[in-house]
Amino acid sequence: MVDPETFVPEAIEEIEEAVDGHAVIALSGGVDSSTAATLAYEALGDRLTPVYVDTGLMRKGETEEVRETFGYVEGLRIVDARDRFLDALAGVTDPEEKRHVVGERFIREFETVANEVDADYLVQGTIYPDRIESEGTIKSHHNVGGLPDVVDFEGIVEPMRDLYKDEVREVARHLGLDEVVSERMPFPGPGLAVRIVGEVTDGKLRVAREANHVVEEELADHDPWQALAAVLGKATGVKGDNRVHGWVVAVRSVESRDGMTARAQDVDWETLQRIQSRITGENPNVARVLYDVTHKPPATIEYE
Ligand code: XMP
Numbered sequence: 001m002v003d004p005e006t007f008v009p010e011a012i013e014e015i016e017e018a019v020d021g022h023a024v025i026a027l028s029g030g031v032d033s034s035t036a037a038t039l040a041y042e043a044l045g046d047r048l049t050p051v052y053v054d055t056g057l058m059r060k061g062e063t064e065e066v067r068e069t070f071g072y073v074e075g076l077r078i079v080d081a082r083d084r085f086l087d088a089l090a091g092v093t094d095p096e097e098k099r100h101v102v103g104e105r106f107i108r109e110f111e112t113v114a115n116e117v118d119a120d121y122l123v124q125g126t127i128y129p130d131r132i133e134s135e136g137t138i139k140s141h142h143n144v145g146g147l148p149d150v151v152d153f154e155g156i157v158e159p160m161r162d163l164y165k166d167e168v169r170e171v172a173r174h175l176g177l178d179e180v181v182s183e184r185m186p187f188p189g190p191g192l193a194v195r196i197v198g199e200v201t202d203g204k205l206r207v208a209r210e211a212n213h214v215v216e217e218e219l220a221d222h223d224p225w226q227a228l229a230a231v232l233g234k235a236t237g238v239k240g241d242n243r244v245h246g247w248v249v250a251v252r253s254v255e256s257r258d259g260m261t262a263r264a265q266d267v268d269w270e271t272l273q274r275i276q277s278r279i280t281g282e283n284p285n286v287a288r289v290l291y292d293v294t295h296k297p298p299a300t301i302e303y304e
Pocket of ligand 1: 086186187188259296299
């Protein structure tokens, strides 16, 4: 286990030594990028520009939370790219292609800001499992590998490259980050795009965003490693006196140490029913809610 007392000053020193000029970091609202950004800010101050791209694929309230957490950083840039992501994703149904479209769009948005602020260096919150999964053939993680090829950086600094998620949380607590951030469940770079099976549309996104919010809230006291909702497709249901063709939402909650393997969590019936009733109640176009009992392997945690 990492010792934050020694890790933090070493990481700050590493960033100070590596960056000779201006650096950018992509924020996502998650614990990894927030921790890396805090370390980088300690090291660089106003030579750091944190960039948050609002892809529209993020969790409910994420943009506001980033603004709250990093509002103190003068150079913070928030880019509203929601329409551009939705346009880029129109008609894309293949899971890997979806990831690439999101990754590519993200790079373009990021590149624009990096050029504007004349950044020569990139700080990334990459952690150990990201590197392992991207090296293998499991899935292409968009927060690894893409950026450096496109934006011509002089150097890339990844101060947390050898840490596991629980170690990052230790460091985040040590740095005094808000609990909302330090204890936050992992959330994938491509966001809700990988929690929607098939094409990403505005309508499906709205269902996915609300359903994920309900699941996070209702399962918080079950302390899952990760809990999520995915929009699968359509099925028949009945609302009032009418048969409806509504969305099928899958709920998934897993226990894990690092996301490489995971066990579906044993969630009690009452909680599951409460989730079901909130999701169908708050979204009139959801016809069914399912609970996913599959471990990883054979399933992955995300749906695409
Ligand atoms: P899977 O679905 O592969 O997920 O079992 C394992 C862990 O990785 C997260 N994940 C991602 N994180 N970019 C990310 O930053 C991605 O493209 C990505 N895909 C999956 C997932 O949420 C889980 O925590």
